[in-house]
Amino acid sequence: MPLLVIYNPVCGDSTTKSFFDEHVLPLLQESGKVPDKVVATTHPNHAGEVLVEFLNQHEGEITVVLGSGDGTLNECITTLSSAAFTGARLNTVPKVVFVLVPCGTANALYSTKLPPPPDGMLDMTYRLQSVKSFIAGAKTIPLTLAITTLSSPPSARTRPRAKISAVVVSTCLHASILKDSEALRKEMPGLERFKVAAQQNSTKWYNSWVKLLPAAGAEAVQIYDLDTQTFVDHPDSHSNDPIVDLDGPFVYFLSTVNVDRLEPAFMISPLSSRIPPTGAACDLVIVRPFRSPNVTVDTPEAREAFVPTLWKVLGDAYRQGSHINLRYNNKGEVTTEGDGPSVVEYIRCGGWEWHPVDDDDGAHFLCSDGAISEIEKEGRAVCSAAVPNEEAGFMLHV
Numbered sequence: 001m002p003l004l005v006i007y008n009p010v011c012g013d014s015t016t017k018s019f020f021d022e023h024v025l026p027l028l029q030e031s032g033k034v035p036d037k038v039v040a041t042t043h044p045n046h047a048g049e050v051l052v053e054f055l056n057q058h059e060g061e062i063t064v065v066l067g068s069g070d071g072t073l074n075e076c077i078t079t080l081s082s083a084a085f086t087g088a089r090l091n092t093v094p095k096v097v098f099v100l101v102p103c104g105t106a107n108a109l110y111s112t113k114l115p116p117p118p119d120g121m122l123d124m125t126y127r128l129q130s131v132k133s134f135i136a137g138a139k140t141i142p143l144t145l146a147i148t149t150l151s152s153p154p155s156a157r158t159r160p161r162a163k164i165s166a167v168v169v170s171t172c173l174h175a176s177i178l179k180d181s182e183a184l185r186k187e188m189p190g191l192e193r194f195k196v197a198a199q200q201n202s203t204k205w206y207n208s209w210v211k212l213l214p215a216a217g218a219e220a221v222q223i224y225d226l227d228t229q230t231f232v233d234h235p236d237s238h239s240n241d242p243i244v245d246l247d248g249p250f251v252y253f254l255s256t257v258n259v260d261r262l263e264p265a266f267m268i269s270p271l272s273s274r275i276p277p278t279g280a281a282c283d284l285v286i287v288r289p290f291r292s293p294n295v296t297v298d299t300p301e302a303r304e305a306f307v308p309t310l311w312k313v314l315g316d317a318y319r320q321g322s323h324i325n326l327r328y329n330n331k332g333e334v335t336t337e338g339d340g341p342s343v344v345e346y347i348r349c350g351g352w353e354w355h356p357v358d359d360d361d362g363a364h365f366l367c368s369d370g371a372i373s374e375i376e377k378e379g380r381a382v383c384s385a386a387v388p389n390e391e392a393g394f395m396l397h398v
């Protein structure tokens with residue numbers, strides 16, 4: 001099978017080239033897996049360009065050893081999803097098997113599918129697991145894609161833009177963090193830049209209307225039930241009218257596919273691996289402050305007072321994803337006892353719609369695997385999950 005090696009020399013702490021020269025490329029050579037081409041990316045989107053060119057030059061399924069973070073993987077998937085192929089591939093959808101070498105800052109997909117050891121040591125052996133699976137001809141898994149369409153207002157009569165993600169689509173705090181953390185990348189190359197950006201955005205609330213749609217083949221939208229610790233039908237989703245409407249304000253609205261975490265220890269959607277979906281589905285993690293018995297108005301004081309609750313949720317996501325079991329007691333305190341309302345709404349659905357309220361500028365940002373887009377005024381974002389068929393699409397060696 002044709003073998004392409006691509007690595008991004010500037011992702012993570014910029015040590016990818018030396019890791020490939022010292023470990024990955026020698027290991028492939030020793031194992032008789034001789035790459036047809038090795039490319040270090042020189043600019044954003046270069047990985048996707050190289051991949052399309054390689055596919056046009058080779059037939060059949062190809063394998064790509066990719067040294068990067070989630071952003072470069074996303075560029076590959078996004079470029080391939082809209083590429084125009086030539087020759088034998090004209091009008092076909094290729095099948096690409098990825099072998100990941102985690103070199104980025106967060107490596108969400110890698111650390112979900114190949115969880116780090118309990119001691120947290122992300123050493124060479126850990127980083128070479130997907131390569132070793134490839135060499136051994138071991139397991140591959142299909143990747144679910146989230147396709148988000150950003151629509152202009154109906155009056156604009158312009159084509160919607162589509163964004164493809166293999167990890168996360170978000171609005172609210174997470175999108176604000178990703179937007180603002182990019183400006184901090186140079187001065188803080190590690191994960192701390194996300195924490196600084198989180199502090200900067202901690203009192204923001206976001207106004208939007210949301211619709212939740214059931215997964216294909218499911219009768220209803222599913223919601224995590226804290227009492228039984230299982231998914232149950234959402235109380236507002238019925239077989240005759242399965243669509244659930246939610247109103248804001250929202251503080252957190254984040255949807256994942258394939259992953260249960262966004263960093264090795266930040267397990268924001270833990271049920272993705274604890275109760276894996278059977279088909280294409282998004283796991284949605286939502287925090288709406290008005291679920292707290294203490295919050296009845298949206299004022300600067302109420303936003304400030306809600307910050308500790310938000311930090312508790314995000315802090316517990318770092319404790320094996322235990323935020324999903326938090327409840328409010330009747331005083332509005334956050335606890336794991338009793339039978340009060342859940343702090344987090346953890347939803348499993350086929351897709352969702354986000355209709356930001358016009359005058360709320362912050363609600364118009366959308367993050368798709370780290371890339372930020374702006375939803376136009378009177379526009380909306382519609383996301384749905386899809387799994388490609390066996391002959392096409394993206395696989396991952398694990």
Ligand SMILES: Nc1ncnc2c1ncn2[C@@H]1O[C@H](COP(=O)(O)OP(=O)(O)OP(=O)(O)O)[C@@H](O)[C@H]1O
Pocket residue numbers: 008009010011012013041042043044045046068069070071072073075103104105106107108370
């Ligand atoms: N030679 C290059 N110079 C500048 N940017 C590049 C180059 N090659 C790739 N890029 C860009 O680097 C960006 C960051 O890469 P990537 O997302 O893979 O790593 P990361 O952000 O460190 O990790 P993660 O996404 O896991 O947090 C990508 O958006 C990609 O377009």
